[in-house]
């Protein structure tokens with residue numbers, strides 16, 4: 044597996060003083076731009092705020108309290124927005140398209156030495172109003188971007204969760220062949 048996949052994670056303790064260089068931000072958005080999409084319809088759009096500007100403030104305002112508690116340490120806040128219709132009608136799979144673009148963006152962030160943490164916990168209606176979004180623009184995800192903070196800065200109430208081992212389903216639970224539920228790669232018995 045490519046090391047980028049292992050290195051990507053969603054920490055909640057970023058370095059509040061770190062900046063995201065413009066070249067890194069541009070590379071991340073370019074990575075998103077090159078994502079595949081249904082019929083090359085390219086539904087992904089991003090609102091990008093840097094700490095201290097009004098875009099950042101507005102995105103921050105839409106975040107749930109739980110997310111505000113840690114995301115204020117992010118140097119950059121983004122809002123991933125999907126375009127849902129074009130001249131031919133509703134775009135098929137627009138949400139899937141935004142997700143593919145956003146995973147590209149996140150992995151590019153990791154390659155830039157940054158972390159990027161996606162958040163569903165935000166108020167999409169508030170975002171619609173604060174940014175005067177057109178009807179066809181649907182806010183889907185917020186993203187906190189920055190540098191990983193110092194371990195000593197992890198807030199006490201998050202420490203256990205942040206330092207717990209990350210878990211995933213075994214391969215035998217997610218990839219089947221022949222019949223539904225029959226693993227393509229059965230778990231190896233321990234040696």
Ligand SMILES: Cc1cc2nc3c(=O)[nH]c(=O)nc-3n(C[C@H](O)[C@H](O)[C@H](O)COP(=O)(O)O)c2cc1C
Nearest residue numbers: 051052053054055110160161162163164165184209
């Ligand atoms: C669509 C989506 C929405 C998420 N929403 C939140 C959120 O609102 N707040 C949060 O702290 N983490 C959020 N996460 C992060 C997930 O909790 C995290 O990706 C998951 O636990 C796996 O951990 P990892 O990213 O460190 O591998 C979200 C992730 C995704 C992909």
